[in-house]
Amino acid sequence: MSQKITLDHGSGGKLTLELIEEVFKSESGLDSAILGDIAFTTDSHSIKPLFFAGGDIGKLSVAGTVNDLLCVGAKPLYLSTAFIIEAGFEIDKLNRIVKSIKEEAEDAGVKIVCGDTKVVENGKCDGVYINTSGIGKIIRPIKGDNINDGDAVIVSGSIGEHGFAILNQRENLNLNTELRSDVSNLTDLILPLIESDVEIKFMRDPTRGGLAMCLNELCYKRDFGFEIEESLIPVMEDVRVISEILGIEPYYSANEGKMVIVVSKKDQDRALDILKKNPKGSNAKIIGKVSKKTAGNVILKTKFGSTRLLKMPVADKMPRIC
Amino acid sequence: MSQKITLDHGSGGKLTLELIEEVFKSESGLDSAILGDIAFTTDSHSIKPLFFAGGDIGKLSVAGTVNDLLCVGAKPLYLSTAFIIEAGFEIDKLNRIVKSIKEEAEDAGVKIVCGDTKVVENGKCDGVYINTSGIGKIIRPIKGDNINDGDAVIVSGSIGEHGFAILNQRENLNLNTELRSDVSNLTDLILPLIESDVEIKFMRDPTRGGLAMCLNELCYKRDFGFEIEESLIPVMEDVRVISEILGIEPYYSANEGKMVIVVSKKDQDRALDILKKNPKGSNAKIIGKVSKKTAGNVILKTKFGSTRLLKMPVADKMPRIC
Known part of the structure; x- marks a missing residue:
């Protein structure tokens, strides 16, 4: 019997990646x-x-x-x-x-x-x-083919709002929140960075599967990984609350107005300065770095000082999010 | 109460045109x-x-x-x-x-x-x-902005096969026919024409709404129209039979591997020669001409010598044909 497509194949997780490959x-x-x-x-x-x-x-x-x-x-x-x-x-x-x-x-x-x-x-x-x-x-091609140990990982703002806002509304969770999707074009935020001489290694908007999918996909089958610090990742209070109620970490929730940016360590502060000049980048943060030691994996250093794998989602828990 | 979209809005006829405009x-x-x-x-x-x-x-x-x-x-x-x-x-x-x-x-x-x-x-x-x-x-921009009285109208082959083949199959008409869709890319047929110095005024693949929609849309609100001769339009025998059974003229049936081409009269024979060099163009025909007298309308000269309007379809009778 022929295998069939499931909603999970479209969720942006590992199953989507495999479908696209196969x-x-x-x-x-x-x-x-x-x-x-x-x-x-x-x-x-x-x-x-x-x-x-x-x-x-x-x-x-x-x-x-x-x-x-x-x-x-x-x-x-x-x-x-x-x-x-x-x-x-x-x-x-x-x-x-x-x-x-x-x-x-x-x-x-x-x-x-x-x-x-x-x-x-x-x-x-x-x-x-x-x-x-x-x-x-x-303006200049950014291909992700020159990512090195120690490169900085930046997010342009707080994460998880789009996915949770949609879920809250769609599933009638009736959570008392003002949470709105962050959906927005980032032309005026990102174009100045592209036009600068900051050494940008890679950029991606972390949509389906969120920050976790974005980073995992980037180091999938590659000779580098990531070390990310939980305490540095910007998360709005409403997102944190919904996250705990749903039991879904904000790292897995889609964004539609944020950018993950990998830059050369030497340029990390300049990159941040450029982003912060725009209101859309006011919460931009360096959240971690590229690491050869963790090849293929994303390691999260928790607020309690322990470390754990931030796994690639097999299938997002949020179909039809974009 | 708000108006609603109907299947007719997507049929490629006048309603589609109005939806797109409005x-x-x-x-x-x-x-x-x-x-x-x-x-x-x-x-x-x-x-x-x-x-x-x-x-x-x-x-x-x-x-x-x-x-x-x-x-x-x-x-x-x-x-x-x-x-x-x-x-x-x-x-x-x-x-x-x-x-x-x-x-x-x-x-x-x-x-x-x-x-x-x-x-x-x-x-x-x-x-x-x-x-x-x-x-x-x-290679050279073809914008349809220089169409003149007397320009020749060419079709690159017999018309109506795609629409009727789909209809026959979908509606289980059980007509005893070998009719197949003409679906095909036309790169090797049309590129030599573009690369020649034939003065091409306009080209369109007559899909939804067929030849009738294609010509009507081209002269819609313009200061020219068309005079087309029924006896010159290539139609396969199977298409003719289905057309009569269904009561739908082949001019309204979609094509997916044909081109309607308007060329300067002086170049019409050379255009035809180029098309006929390719098997996909073996049935190419000059079917009529541009006429200022019939501005905004497509006039069909029938096989019996009379003339009638080949109207723009309000809505195609064949939804989901492409």
Whole structure:
């Protein structure tokens, strides 16, 4: 009997990674393809619910693709938007989503230049799915191929908000919280860093699977790992509370407006200075370093001084988070 | 009460055109965006069934996007593929689709350079939806902005096969036919034409809504129209038979491996010669001309010598054809 796809295959964890390796035979590991002096990326969005605290699928679909272009050292320029819409979907809602796309695109400095619209029967979609593909101009290619022992690991701000905000709303947890998704394009935060001479080794927006997946994926089958300090990782109080109630660590919760940045140790303070000049980077922190000793693994030094593995999630507990 | 999206909005007819104008405020009318020396396009595919006579959603998703790049005078180079997969979908089928994508990409001379995978719950998709976006290098930009009275209209081969093949299979019409979809990339047919000095005014692959939609959309709100001769339009015998049984003219049936080409009258024979050098163009025909007198309309001269409007379809009778 043929194996079947499960929700876990799409959760962004190890199963997704294996599916991509086995079925698609792809191992690039970069968020965007680098094609000479242009970057090219694609993302389909099937988030549930479509409208959530802090944003909607429209804003998300622009921010996600813009951030993927920034990751490889590109200035985001052009986006496509392709809609799959369920018959019966309200045109008013579609208008709200399109408005949100336009606003986020303007904020990110990108143009929507082409699109597509398909409609499927009621029950063959979940409102609307949006694919955004994007093109950027490479300022300097960032490929993650020169990561060295001692390089610094920076997060651009507090982690876990997007995943928990969605979960709180979707699962009717009724937690008394003002928590909002952090969904946002990071053009004005990250472009100055790309345009500086800070030696950037790698960047990724830690979406599905959160910070834990991001770091594990980066050192997967590589000759280096990470040593991260729990006490240095910025986490909002509301995220901490929800995390404890749900029994899910914030390191596994998706972000949609944060960047993980690996820089040369010598440039770590300058990188932080550049990030902190922008309000979106006010909570940026150096959270640890690259370590040859922990090859292939992410080691978390806890607040109590002990150490443990921050494992790659097999499957995220949060499907349809983006 | 808010208006709702219907299947007709996605059928590629007038309702789709109005939706795109009203909601997305887009009027480009080109299959790909022209951005300096690159072309960029996107298409989401939700065809039903996924596997059909002559191809599958994988082949379709590559061919469709490659052909859209060719339309604006570009050499197709890079594709992205983004999957939305329904939980429960068989991995064997996914493997077949991925294989088909790779084969068609190789045949079309393009590289798959980036991708994305999302999984949604059973009942929130229909097996798999695939978005392919593409980048090409502009050889010469073809914008449709210099169409003149008397320009020749060429079709690269017989029309209507894709739509009727899908309909025959999906609706269990049980018509005794060998009819197969014409789905195919047209790189090796169209690239030589682009690289020649034939004065090409416009190209489009007549997909949803068929030849009728393609021509009507091109002259929509413009100061020219078309005069087309029914007796010159190549139609396979099987298509003719199904057309009569269904009461749908082949002009309204989708194609996925044909091109409508408008060229300067002086170059029409040379254009035809170039097309006919390739087996995919062996049935290429000049089917009519651009006419200022019929501005905004497509006039069909029937086999009986009378003339009638070949109207823009309000909504195609064939949803989910691509």
